[in-house]
Amino acid sequence: MNFVNEDIVTLNRISITNLLQEIGPDEVSTEIVAGLQADQKAISSKYFYNSDGSLLFEEITRLEEYYPTRTEKSILKQIAPALMQQYKGHDIIELGPGDHSKISILLNAATGLKQSTIRYLPLDISQPALRSSAESLVTAFPNLLVEGYAVDFFSQFGPIRREQPALICFFGSTIGNFEWADSLELLRNISIQMKKGDVLLLGMDLVKPEAILHAAYNDAQGITKSFNKNILNTVNDLIHADFQTDHFDHLAFFNKEKSRIEMHLVANGDLSVHSPFFNEDLLLKEGETIHTENSHKYSSGHIQEIVKATGLQLNQTHTDEQEWFAVTEFQKG
Numbered sequence: 001m002n003f004v005n006e007d008i009v010t011l012n013r014i015s016i017t018n019l020l021q022e023i024g025p026d027e028v029s030t031e032i033v034a035g036l037q038a039d040q041k042a043i044s045s046k047y048f049y050n051s052d053g054s055l056l057f058e059e060i061t062r063l064e065e066y067y068p069t070r071t072e073k074s075i076l077k078q079i080a081p082a083l084m085q086q087y088k089g090h091d092i093i094e095l096g097p098g099d100h101s102k103i104s105i106l107l108n109a110a111t112g113l114k115q116s117t118i119r120y121l122p123l124d125i126s127q128p129a130l131r132s133s134a135e136s137l138v139t140a141f142p143n144l145l146v147e148g149y150a151v152d153f154f155s156q157f158g159p160i161r162r163e164q165p166a167l168i169c170f171f172g173s174t175i176g177n178f179e180w181a182d183s184l185e186l187l188r189n190i191s192i193q194m195k196k197g198d199v200l201l202l203g204m205d206l207v208k209p210e211a212i213l214h215a216a217y218n219d220a221q222g223i224t225k226s227f228n229k230n231i232l233n234t235v236n237d238l239i240h241a242d243f244q245t246d247h248f249d250h251l252a253f254f255n256k257e258k259s260r261i262e263m264h265l266v267a268n269g270d271l272s273v274h275s276p277f278f279n280e281d282l283l284l285k286e287g288e289t290i291h292t293e294n295s296h297k298y299s300s301g302h303i304q305e306i307v308k309a310t311g312l313q314l315n316q317t318h319t320d321e322q323e324w325f326a327v328t329e330f331q332k333g
C-alpha cells in the first residue's frame with residue numbers, strides 16, 4: 001500500500017540518537033532544595049517547561065505584547081534566502097529547537113536551491129519532541145535528512161558526526177536565560193567545538209524602551225503570570241512540596257544594571273512550605289521573593305564582548321526595522 005511505503009521512506013530519513021546521561025532524581029531534588037534555601041530563593045527557569053508550562057509558553061509567543069518570537073521569525077524570513085544561498089551545502093545544527101517553526105523558515109528558503117539533500121541535526125533534551133518534529137519536517141521537506149540527538153546539554157555538539165561545515169542555529173534568545181558570565185562561557189564552549197568555516201546564528205533580544213520590555217513580561221491577559229506560577233507545580237511534583245500558587249504574586253521588572261528582565265514570585269503573606277526533602281519547613285516572609293528567571297537584553301557592546309570572549313568573527317547583525325531583536329552571524333575563522 002502506498003502510504004506504508006511513504007512511511008518507510010520517511011522513517012529512513014530520520015535517526016534519533018540518545019546521548020542523555022541518566023540524571024538521578026537526587027540530583028534534581030538537591031538542586032531545587034539548595035535554590036530554595038539560598039538567601040535569595042531561586043528556582044531554575046528550566047523547570048518552567050512541564051507540559052502545562054510548554055503550552056503556556058506557546059500561548060505567550062502569540063501574545064500581542066510578547067514581541068520576541070514574531071520579530072525573530074520576521075528577521076529569519078528576511079534573511080533566509082540569502083543565507084541559505086551563501087551557506088548552501090552546510091549541515092544545519094540547531095541547539096534547543098523547541099518547535100520546528102524557525103528552522104522551517106530556513107528550510108523553506110533552501111528548497112529552491114536544488115540541493116540533493118540537506119542534513120538537519122537538532123540537539124534537544126526531549127526525545128519525544130525530537131521525534132515528532134523530525135516526522136513533520138521530513139514529511140514537509142522531501143530532501144531532508146534529520147539526525148537528532150537527545151542531550152542533557154545542547155551546547156555539547158562536539159561528538160556528533162560532521163560531514164560538512166555547519167550552520168549552527170541557537171534561536172529564541174535562550175542564551176538570555178544564562179547569567180552574563182555563564183553565557184560567555186557557554187558561547188566560548190560552542191566556539192571551541194566549531195570547525196573552520198562553521199557559522200553561528202544567535203538569536204538575541206535587544207535592549208529597548210523599558211515600557212515595551214515591561215509589557216512583554218506583564219501581559220494584560222496574565223498568561224505570563226500563570227507561566228511563572230506554574231513553576232511551583234513542577235517543584236511540587238519533583239520534591240513533593242505543597243506550594244500553593246495563589247499564595248504568590250507575579251513580579252517581572254527590568255534590572256537596568258544587569259540589563260535583564262527578572263521574574264520572581266512574591267509571597268503574599270507569611271508562608272510555610274513542607275517537603276520531605278526539607279529538614280524543616282521552608283519559611284517565607286510576606287514580600288519575600290523566589291527568583292524564577294533572567295532574560296537578558298543585549299546591546300552592541302555585549303556583541304563586542306562576545307566577539308572578544310569567543311574569538312569568533314562577527315559577520316553581520318541582522319535586525320528588524322525597530323531593532324528590537326537581532327540574529328547575529330558569527331564565523332569561525
Ligand code: AVJ
Nearest residue numbers: 060172173174176177224295
Ligand atoms: C524562552 C527564555 C526566551 O526569556 O523571553 C517568556 C521565556 N519568560 N516570558 C524569554 C519567557 C517569560 C523566554 N525565553
